[in-house]
Amino acid sequence: MARLFHVPLSPFCRKVRLSLAEKKIEVELVEERYWEADPDFLRRNPAAKVPVLRLDGIMMSESAPICEFIEETRPEPSLLPSDPVARLEVRRLVSWFDDKFxxxxxxxxxxERVNKKITGQGYPDSKNVKAGAKAIKYHLDYMTWLLDNRRWLAGDHMTLADFAAAAHFSSLDYISDVDWNRSAAVKDWYAKIKSRPAFRSILADQVSGFPPPLHYNDLDF
Ligand SMILES: N[C@@H](CCC(=O)N[C@@H](CS)C(=O)NCC(=O)O)C(=O)O
Known part of the structure; x- marks a missing residue:
C-alpha cells in the first residue's frame, strides 16, 4: 500500500491526498513532525519537508513532481488535460496557489496561527496575519473572475489546479480564515469540490489544540 508522510493541515500534503483519493489509490497516512528532524525522515527527504510519498516502491518528495508521477502512472480519472495549452493553464494555476498564494x-x-504554535516558534506576528488577511481578498477576487468565465479554475473540467487551490482553502477554512461571503462563485466552487468523495479524509482531520469550526465539514456550509 502507498504510504504518505504528512501533516494534516499542509496544503502540499492535502493536494497529494486529493490526487490519490480521486484516483482511488489507497494510502496509509503517517504523521511526520518534520520540525523534529528525525534521521529516518531526513533519509527519506533530505530537504526535510512533507509530503513524502512511498508509491510503487519509490520514495518521492515535492508535491508537484509527485502529482505528475501519479498522473502519468494512473491517468484515469484525468487531472491534466491532453491539450498542451490547457495543460499550461493548469500548471500556471498550480504554481499560482503553491507559490504566490x-x-x-x-x-x-x-x-502564523498554527504552525508556529505546534513547532514551538512562539506567537503569531500580527503584521503578517494582517498582510495575509488583506492578500486573500485579492485572490478571492481573481478566482471569482476566473469562475465567472469557466466552470472550474482552469477550464471546463476539474483539474489539479482545483485540487491545489482547494488544498490551501481547506486548510485556511479549518481555522476560519476564509470569508466565504466575499464571493458566491468561489463559495459554490468550494461546495462542489468539498462534496467529492476524495475530500472525505481531509474533512475528517482533527489537529490537537485546534478544533475545526462547525462549518468545516458541513457540505452545505
Ligand atoms: N515545494 C514543496 C513545499 C513543501 C513544504 O513547504 N512543506 C512544508 C509543510 S506545509 C514543510 O515541510 N515545511 C518544512 C520546512 O520548510 O522546513 C512541495 O510542494 O512539496
Missing amino acids: HHEVTSNLLY
Missing part, C-alpha cells in the same frame, strides 16, 4: 496568504495566516 502560499507566500502571500497561507504562510501569513496558517503558519
Whole structure:
C-alpha cells in the first residue's frame, strides 16, 4: 500500500491526498513532525519537508513532481488535460496557489496561527496575519473572475489546479480564515469540490489544540 508522510493541515500534503483519493489509490497516512528532524525522515527527504510519498516502491518528495508521477502512472480519472495549452493553464494555476498564494496568504495566516504554535516558534506576528488577511481578498477576487468565465479554475473540467487551490482553502477554512461571503462563485466552487468523495479524509482531520469550526465539514456550509 502507498504510504504518505504528512501533516494534516499542509496544503502540499492535502493536494497529494486529493490526487490519490480521486484516483482511488489507497494510502496509509503517517504523521511526520518534520520540525523534529528525525534521521529516518531526513533519509527519506533530505530537504526535510512533507509530503513524502512511498508509491510503487519509490520514495518521492515535492508535491508537484509527485502529482505528475501519479498522473502519468494512473491517468484515469484525468487531472491534466491532453491539450498542451490547457495543460499550461493548469500548471500556471498550480504554481499560482503553491507559490504566490502560499507566500502571500497561507504562510501569513496558517503558519502564523498554527504552525508556529505546534513547532514551538512562539506567537503569531500580527503584521503578517494582517498582510495575509488583506492578500486573500485579492485572490478571492481573481478566482471569482476566473469562475465567472469557466466552470472550474482552469477550464471546463476539474483539474489539479482545483485540487491545489482547494488544498490551501481547506486548510485556511479549518481555522476560519476564509470569508466565504466575499464571493458566491468561489463559495459554490468550494461546495462542489468539498462534496467529492476524495475530500472525505481531509474533512475528517482533527489537529490537537485546534478544533475545526462547525462549518468545516458541513457540505452545505
Ligand atoms: N515545494 C514543496 C513545499 C513543501 C513544504 O513547504 N512543506 C512544508 C509543510 S506545509 C514543510 O515541510 N515545511 C518544512 C520546512 O520548510 O522546513 C512541495 O510542494 O512539496
